[in-house]
Structure formats: structure tokens, C-alpha cells
Amino acid sequence: MSAGEALGTVSAVTVGRVLLIGASVGLAAVGIRVSRRDTGPVGRPFLVLLGLLSTTALCLGVTAGAGTANKMIWLGTNLAIPAALLAVSCRYYGITFVDSRPRLAGVVAPLVAGGLGGGLIILGTTAQTSGTAAPVGALAGFPPLVYDVATRLTRFGRYYTASLVVVAVGIVAVNAGRYEHLDARLAVALAFGGGWPWLGNFVVPELGAAFGPDAAIGALAGGYVTSLAVAGLAIGPLGLFDSSPAAGNIGPNHALDSMDDTVIITNNEGTVLRLNAVACDRFETTPQASVGQKLSTVVGHSPSALSGETPVTIETADGARQFAVTRSAVTDNRDIDRGTVYVLRDVTKKQNREQRLEVLNRVLRHNLRNDATSIIGRAQLISDGDGGADSAEEIIDTTRDLVGVAESARDIDQMMAATQADKEVELDPIVQRVTETIGSSYPAVEVTTAVPADTTVAASKQVIETILRELLENAAEHNDADQPYAIVSAERTGNGSVTLAVSDNGPGVPDHERAVLDAGEDQLQHGSGLGLWAVHWGVTRLGGKLAISENTPRGTTVTVTLPTTSASESTPAVPEQAES
Known part of the structure; x- marks a missing residue:
């Protein structure tokens, strides 16, 4: 080789190295500009991408692609740049599949494996050095199996980065076609900015082997200068941070979850x-x-x-x-x-409200019509001089029944309007208060309790009190046993819920009353009052369940299961035919 030819070679390499260093400085300047702007979620990964490109260009400019340090930096940046490109693409277009930590770890783990394998090959062998000894002699003594694994990891890392580049460019291409209002040149710029260094990792060594170092350095310089120009266009005229279509991809997910x-x-x-x-x-x-x-x-x-x-x-x-x-x-x-x-x-609340209105309307209409007819008939007898004290007593009893229905309707309305502000309430005081009231109203009925003192539920006191009062009053009023009794018990189940049971030795709940709860308002004409409906709606209010079972030899047990947490309003609690 003549002196002129050598000088030409040196000059070409020198120019390439100067261009690489200049591209590095330019990319760093673009990064500084990006860091000073409000760039949203795209800015950080784009800044990382710029930093990796700048670092790689500077390393190549300083070392001219030779030396162990260059090989290590080249390895690290060329593993990281595809990941950074993927992050930019995902953030820009609103793709969230790598946002969770487990998925991010899954993306990064193969890169780390490839880096470990490639680093061991560079430092522990002479495969990528011009000397006869490994750069780190301590690593050269590893058995051949270790280097075989390292070679496979290195190869796997290259293939994996190829897949990352394909995915990232694919995201760019698909979304560029979906959002036609965006400048297609921006998609090309993003794809080139991250794809070029990875492509250069394969192409440049082949150019160097075929045409010499000046061709390799020239290709590298051209690539990174172009990357600088592309980065400048992306944050400037092409509006990388001004026209993100991420909302188009994130929006449906947000709308669905909201x-x-x-x-x-x-x-x-x-x-x-x-x-x-x-x-x-x-x-x-x-x-x-x-x-x-x-x-x-x-x-x-x-x-x-x-x-x-x-x-x-x-x-x-x-x-x-x-x-x-x-x-x-x-x-x-x-x-x-x-x-x-x-x-x-x-539609639970709507369904329950409509049902309550229908039930109250039919019960009140039914009772008013029948009781008013009875009152008019008895009053007519008294007017005619044929009724006497019996007719007057009937009028009083019928009027009391009407007042009772009206009071039940009022209690139900207040119960359903009660707030669920109470967190944990003790059952025993409520049970004692209700049993004392029922006991004084029905002294012939023996009312006993079996409620642990520490039993609590997350519910409204008013709702629980209404449920218990209606159940006990129903058990006492209709009990025709020689020695009538009613037992109130409570216990906490294995899953943390609480069961509240009222047992009696009365005639049992009539079939037509059960049909009211089983079939709903369509069977309302068979019902005689609002007692079980009040229980039904109260249990519904608490989000619990209602079960009715027969006792042996006679009587009924009504069990209310209350959930561990307070529910605002639930669906009708249909009685379950439990075994006696």
C-alpha cells in the first residue's frame, strides 16, 4: 500500500469518526431539548432511546469500532435499543401490554441473558479480539460447557432483539395505517431511529469484511447522522409530542372500566x-x-x-x-x-322498589276494601238496632287491623329508607329489646334467646330490629299450641356470616304465605298482610338470605343469613326450603 493510499484510508476513517462524535453530540443535544419539554409519557422512553444512540455513536467515534470496551458498549446498547424502541412505540400509540412489572420483567430477562452470554464471550475468549489472550484471563479458565451456553445465549439475544424490533415496527406500521390523520413520515422516523442500530449490528461487520474499515465506519457514520436528523424531525416538524394517538387505543379500555x-x-x-x-x-x-x-x-x-x-x-x-x-x-x-x-x-333497586309499590298498593287496597265493607256492614246493623256490642267490638277490631297495616307500611318505608351507616352492631341488645316488647304484648308465649354476647353484624340496627320484630310477632300471634314458645338464636358460620333464627311450635307458615314470597307480586292476592313481606324486604336490604324450614313435631324455623359486609340493596331473598 502506498503512502497516499494509507493517508486516504486514514482520512476516510477519521472523517467517519468525527461524524460519529458529532452525531453523538447532536443526539445528546436533542435529548437535552426533550428533557426540558413537557413530553408526556412518550418523553422518557424516547429520551432513553436518544441516550443509547448517543452513547453508541460516541463509543464508535472514539474507538473506531475496535477494542474490548467498544465491544461491550456495542453489546449493551444493541440489546437495549430494541427494547427502548418498543417502549417508545407502546407509549406513543397507547399499547399497555408491557406496563405491568411481571410483563416488563419478562421482556427484560432475555436481554439480560443475552448480555451475560455476550459479555462472557467478549471478555473470556479471543473470538472478538485481535490478540492471542482473552481480555480477562480469570474468565478464560471456565469449562467449554459454560462458553457453549454463553454462545447460545448470545445467539438467542440477537434473535430476541430481532423480534422486539419486528414487534415495535409492526406497532408503528399498524397504527400508522389506522390513524390516517398522522404524518406517515413520523412512523418511518420512529421505525428507523430504533431499527437502524440493530440492523447495523448485522450489516456493518459484513461491509467491513468485504470493503474494509473505511466502508464500515462510513456506513456507521451515515446511519447515526441520519438518526440525528430523524430525531430532530420527530420532535420538530413531525410533532412526536403533539399528536399522540394513544387515547384511541387506551380510550376503549378506559371507557370499558369506567x-x-x-x-x-x-x-x-x-x-x-x-x-x-x-x-x-x-x-x-x-x-x-x-x-x-x-x-x-x-x-x-x-x-x-x-x-x-x-x-x-x-x-x-x-x-x-x-x-x-x-x-x-x-x-x-x-x-x-x-x-x-x-x-x-x-336493576335490583328498581325491581325492589317497583315490587314494594305493587305489594303495598294491593295489600292496602285489599284490606281497605274488605275491612271498610265489614265496618260499614257492622255499623249498619248498629244503626238498625240489630248489632249491639258484638258489632261494635268487630268495628273496633277491624279498625285496629287497618291501623296495624298502616303502621306496618310506615315501618317498611322507614326500614327501606334507613342508611347503612352502622358498621358493626351487637345483636344481643337488639334481640333483648324486641323480645321484651313481644313478651309484654303476648304474655302467654314463652320467648327465650340464645344469642352470644359478642355476636356482631355489619348492618343497620333499624333493619335488623324490623326483621326480628316481624318474625317474632308472626310466631307469637299465630301460635295455637297448648304451651306456645318462640326461640331466638344466632351464631357465626364458618365463612364469617351470621345466622339469626326464630323457631316456634305454632301451626307453621301457611302455604299461601310462602307462595307470596316464592312467586312475587303476581300471587299477592293470596297474602293476608305485610309481615313476611317486611322480613323479605329487610333481608333484601341487607343482602342476606332467607330460609324457612319445618320443625318436628310442629312449628317453623325462619333463618336469616346476614353477610359479613353491609350491602346497599340486593335482590329479593327467596326462601329456601331447608330440611327440618
Whole structure:
């Protein structure tokens, strides 16, 4: 080689190194500018990307691509740059699949493995050095198996970074096509800014081997100078921080989670694919635990059971609730069904309010009509001189019944309007107060209690008192036994709930009264009063359950199960036919 040719080679390499150092300084300047701006969530990963590009360019400019330090820096930045590009793409377009720590760890772990393997090859072997000894002699003594594993990890790291670049560029390409108002040049700029160093890692060594160091340095200099120009355009005219379409991708997720209704999406086989935050709270689950499960496993009902027009009763974290279900088919652009969206709107309060109005209306209308007719008839007899004291007594009794119905209606209204402000209330004082009142009103009935002193429930005192009073009064008033009695007991179950039971030795709850609770307001004409309805609505108010069982040889036990936490309003508590 002549002196002129050598000088030309040196000059070409020198120019390339100067350009690389200049690109490094320029990229650092762009990074400083970015750090001083309000760049939102995109700014930090973009700043990291700029820092990695600047560091790599500076290292190449100073070392001309030679030396152990250069190899190590080159290894680290070329593993990290694809990850930074992926972070920029995800943040810019609102892709959140790497936002959780476990997923982020899953993305980073292969990079760390590749870095460890590549570092061991660089420092412990002569594979990437021009000398005859390993840069770190202490590492050279490792057995061949260790270096075999290191080689595989290094190769895996390269393939993995390739996949990161493909995913990142794919996100850019897909979203560039989706949002046509964005400048397509920005998508190209993002893809080049992070993709070029990774591509250069494969291309530049081949250029150097084929055409010499001047070609390699020239390609590197050209690439990083172009990266500088692209970065400047991205934060300037192309508006990287001014036109982020992230809301278009995040918005649907936010809208889904901000809905008050329960939303569950399944495929055509009824497997849950997605559910919103309300659904997770309702059914005490998480997306990780529910996705992939059958709909019936998550909500306790099959898809066919959620297809009717009438509200469906579903057990939730707040007790039994009633939901109006709306089903919508999920179709693709060829109108092929891909799944179903279930929207469950809680209509418990509405259903209960309508039921109460209907029940109160029918009971009051029924009792007023019958009792008024009776009063008029008895009064007519007295007027005609045929009634006497018996007719007057009948009028008094009938009027008292009417007043009792009106007072029951008032008590129910107050009970349903009671707040759930009480947190933990003791049962025993309430039980003692109610039993004393019933005992004085029905002295012939022996009323006993078996309530542990420390038994507490999360509920309203007024609601519990109304439930207990109605149950005890029903047990005492209709008890025709020779030695009538009523027992109030309570205990805490294994799951933390509390059962409150009222047992008697009376004739039992008539079938027509049970039919009232079983069938609802359509069977109201069979009911004679508001007592069991008050119990029914009170248990509903607390989100509990009601069970009626027969005693042996006679009598009834009514058991109220109260949840561990207070519920605002639940669905009607349908009595369960428990075994005696």
C-alpha cells in the first residue's frame, strides 16, 4: 500500500469518526431539548432511546469500532435499543401490554441473558479480539460447557432483539395505517431511529469484511447522522409530542372500566376473553383468573340463561343481585360472529322498589276494601238496632287491623329508607329489646334467646330490629299450641356470616304465605298482610338470605343469613326450603 493510499484510508476513517462524535453530540443535544419539554409519557422512553444512540455513536467515534470496551458498549446498547424502541412505540400509540412489572420483567430477562452470554464471550475468549489472550484471563479458565451456553445465549439475544424490533415496527406500521390523520413520515422516523442500530449490528461487520474499515465506519457514520436528523424531525416538524394517538387505543379500555355496568366479552364457545373492572369487583375476581374460564364459572350462569328479557338473579360479592342482561354479537369486517358482549345492568333497586309499590298498593287496597265493607256492614246493623256490642267490638277490631297495616307500611318505608351507616352492631341488645316488647304484648308465649354476647353484624340496627320484630310477632300471634314458645338464636358460620333464627311450635307458615314470597307480586292476592313481606324486604336490604324450614313435631324455623359486609340493596331473598 502506498503512502497516499494509507493517508486516504486514514482520512476516510477519521472523517467517519468525527461524524460519529458529532452525531453523538447532536443526539445528546436533542435529548437535552426533550428533557426540558413537557413530553408526556412518550418523553422518557424516547429520551432513553436518544441516550443509547448517543452513547453508541460516541463509543464508535472514539474507538473506531475496535477494542474490548467498544465491544461491550456495542453489546449493551444493541440489546437495549430494541427494547427502548418498543417502549417508545407502546407509549406513543397507547399499547399497555408491557406496563405491568411481571410483563416488563419478562421482556427484560432475555436481554439480560443475552448480555451475560455476550459479555462472557467478549471478555473470556479471543473470538472478538485481535490478540492471542482473552481480555480477562480469570474468565478464560471456565469449562467449554459454560462458553457453549454463553454462545447460545448470545445467539438467542440477537434473535430476541430481532423480534422486539419486528414487534415495535409492526406497532408503528399498524397504527400508522389506522390513524390516517398522522404524518406517515413520523412512523418511518420512529421505525428507523430504533431499527437502524440493530440492523447495523448485522450489516456493518459484513461491509467491513468485504470493503474494509473505511466502508464500515462510513456506513456507521451515515446511519447515526441520519438518526440525528430523524430525531430532530420527530420532535420538530413531525410533532412526536403533539399528536399522540394513544387515547384511541387506551380510550376503549378506559371507557370499558369506567362503566357502571358489568361487561363481559366471550368467544362463541362461552369462554371469557375480557371483563371490565366492575365485573371483577362484582364477582371478586381478576382478569388473570377469569380470562380463559367459562362464563358459567365466572358468573354462575350459562350463556343461555343470560339470554332472556326478564332480570336474572346472580350471586355477587354483595349478595344476590338482579341484572338486566343485554347481549350483543361481536362481528368482524365480514359480518362473521366472533363472540358476544354481555352487559349486565344492576336493576335490583328498581325491581325492589317497583315490587314494594305493587305489594303495598294491593295489600292496602285489599284490606281497605274488605275491612271498610265489614265496618260499614257492622255499623249498619248498629244503626238498625240489630248489632249491639258484638258489632261494635268487630268495628273496633277491624279498625285496629287497618291501623296495624298502616303502621306496618310506615315501618317498611322507614326500614327501606334507613342508611347503612352502622358498621358493626351487637345483636344481643337488639334481640333483648324486641323480645321484651313481644313478651309484654303476648304474655302467654314463652320467648327465650340464645344469642352470644359478642355476636356482631355489619348492618343497620333499624333493619335488623324490623326483621326480628316481624318474625317474632308472626310466631307469637299465630301460635295455637297448648304451651306456645318462640326461640331466638344466632351464631357465626364458618365463612364469617351470621345466622339469626326464630323457631316456634305454632301451626307453621301457611302455604299461601310462602307462595307470596316464592312467586312475587303476581300471587299477592293470596297474602293476608305485610309481615313476611317486611322480613323479605329487610333481608333484601341487607343482602342476606332467607330460609324457612319445618320443625318436628310442629312449628317453623325462619333463618336469616346476614353477610359479613353491609350491602346497599340486593335482590329479593327467596326462601329456601331447608330440611327440618
